[in-house]
Amino acid sequence: MRTLLRNIMISLGAMIMLAMAVPDATAQRRVTPVTPSDPVTNPKRPETTKKIDRSRLAEITDAQGNIVLVDTVTGTEFIDSTAIKTVPKMQYPLWHAVVAGVNLWDPLMRAFGQKYGLFDVWAELSIHNRYKPIIELGLGTINDTPSGGNYTFKSPVAPYFKLGANYNFFYNSNPDYQLLGGLRLGFTHYNYEIPHFSLSGDYWDESSSLSIPKQSSTAAYLEIVFGIKVKIAGPISMGWNIKYHSILHESKAEYGQSMYIPGYGKRNSSITGGFSIMYTIPLNKTIVPVVESEKK
Amino acid sequence: MGKILTSVIAAITAAVIVSSCNTSGCLENQNSLPLAGLYDSATGRAVSIDSIDVGGVGAPDDSLLYKAGMKLTEIYLPFRSTQPSTSFFIHYAQKGLDDERLNDTLSFEYTSRPYFASEECGAMFRYNLTRMSHTTHLIDSVKIVDSLITNLAVQQIHIYFRVTQEEPDPEQ
Numbered sequence: 001m002r003t004l005l006r007n008i009m010i011s012l013g014a015m016i017m018l019a020m021a022v023p024d025a026t027a028q029r030r031v032t033p034v035t036p037s038d039p040v041t042n043p044k045r046p047e048t049t050k051k052i053d054r055s056r057l058a059e060i061t062d063a064q065g066n067i068v069l070v071d072t073v074t075g076t077e078f079i080d081s082t083a084i085k086t087v088p089k090m091q092y093p094l095w096h097a098v099v100a101g102v103n104l105w106d107p108l109m110r111a112f113g114q115k116y117g118l119f120d121v122w123a124e125l126s127i128h129n130r131y132k133p134i135i136e137l138g139l140g141t142i143n144d145t146p147s148g149g150n151y152t153f154k155s156p157v158a159p160y161f162k163l164g165a166n167y168n169f170f171y172n173s174n175p176d177y178q179l180l181g182g183l184r185l186g187f188t189h190y191n192y193e194i195p196h197f198s199l200s201g202d203y204w205d206e207s208s209s210l211s212i213p214k215q216s217s218t219a220a221y222l223e224i225v226f227g228i229k230v231k232i233a234g235p236i237s238m239g240w241n242i243k244y245h246s247i248l249h250e251s252k253a254e255y256g257q258s259m260y261i262p263g264y265g266k267r268n269s270s271i272t273g274g275f276s277i278m279y280t281i282p283l284n285k286t287i288v289p290v291v292e293s294e295k296k
Numbered sequence: 297m298g299k300i301l302t303s304v305i306a307a308i309t310a311a312v313i314v315s316s317c318n319t320s321g322c323l324e325n326q327n328s329l330p331l332a333g334l335y336d337s338a339t340g341r342a343v344s345i346d347s348i349d350v351g352g353v354g355a356p357d358d359s360l361l362y363k364a365g366m367k368l369t370e371i372y373l374p375f376r377s378t379q380p381s382t383s384f385f386i387h388y389a390q391k392g393l394d395d396e397r398l399n400d401t402l403s404f405e406y407t408s409r410p411y412f413a414s415e416e417c418g419a420m421f422r423y424n425l426t427r428m429s430h431t432t433h434l435i436d437s438v439k440i441v442d443s444l445i446t447n448l449a450v451q452q453i454h455i456y457f458r459v460t461q462e463e464p465d466p467e468q
Contacts, residue, residue, distance in 0.1 A: 197418070206377060254409075256413060
């Protein structure tokens with residue numbers, strides 16, 4: 001009986017031990033085996049840089065003016081990076097200059113018989129010699145009796161102003177010479193009238209002399225400008241441009257639209273021009289690139 | 297000095313070029329003229345009539361606007377700028393109709409106001425038709441397409457005639 005009891009105890013003990021041992025064995029089987037990582041991604045040992053023996057270097061200058069160091073033993077060439085001249089993106093400072101000008105186009109054209117326009121003055125801020133916001137203020141008038149026309153058209157002196165900007169295509173070059181493109185938005189409020197016009201009845205043989213009363217109008221127009229600027233002497237420059245313009249807005253007119261808009265010119269012309277004398281006030285001292293003569 | 301001279305010459309050249317870019321000439325009428333198209337009342341199609349005299353009632357020296365012999369598909373009927381109405385007569389010159397008693401008369405009443413059309417076309421009157429009447433000897437009806445009469449060369453009036461088409465010669 002004791003033997004049987006002992007055997008049972010031994011069997012129970014063995015079963016308990018076995019039961020305790022099984023989870024351990026299972027846990028061991030679940031462990032993910034460690035595999036070596038991809039040899040490609042293995043960090044490589046940094047290669048030891050070849051030391052340059054500076055005693056073997058000879059200095060030469062290539063066709064572009066770069067200084068090149070040549071290893072006289074191996075023939076290897078090294079460009080001296082410290083000696084390379086880098087051109088800045090914007091060669092001129094942010095606040096580069098202020099330019100004030102007077103547009104003499106209309107006075108010039110009046111000398112050739114034009115019957116409208118007076119003059120305008122403008123001011124421009126040069127940013128990096130590249131972007132040039134501009135404001136223009138001017139006066140316009142007309143008193144015209146076209147040849148062959150049956151009327152006299154009058155508009156008293158009226159102000160106009162324009163806002164816009166120019167872009168200098170040669171922004172990293174000498175600012176004394178500029179090629180410019182730009183946009184303007186023009187605004188004006190003005191009056192006009194036809195104090196006299198005549199009608200002759202071709203068929204009915206009835207003639208009458210009449211007038212069109214004074215009308216007011218507000219107009220807005222867009223100008224696309226291309227021009228050049230050249231230095232004349234010191235801070236004085238001269239510039240001229242050609243403008244394509246289009247009317248954006250105009251007041252309705254009971255007795256007909258005006259043939260002239262201050263700052264725009266005659267409505268039947270889509271192209272006009274400008275001719276200015278200007279004065280440049282530099283805001284920062286800039287180093288003007290010059291070609292140095294070779295010392296002999 | 298050379299630069300200044302070059303600049304001035306360039307500016308003058310540009311001025312001359314630019315000033316020559318203006319549009320020139322009046323592309324419309326230089327007066328507000330009512331334009332009436334001639335139509336067949338039966339078909340509604342435009343017709344060409346060569347046997348009518350057209351003139352203004354009370355015109356100086358009884359002058360005519362159009363004389364028979366001209367092939368007409370549309371006619372201008374100029375209004376009197378000093379009067380609020382204008383009348384026109386149409387005389388039929390073909391055989392059997394050549395009688396003043398068979399003349400048709402068109403009368404227009406309108407208001408007018410001065411208007412500046414453009415630099416090229418100048419100043420003129422614009423008319424606004426308020427009333428129209430006509431006789432009906434050969435005119436069937438008259439249609440006002442647009443009561444505003446401007447200097448644009450478009451038909452504002454359609455006149456519909458009772459038209460007899462000539463039979464084509466069978467030998468031809």
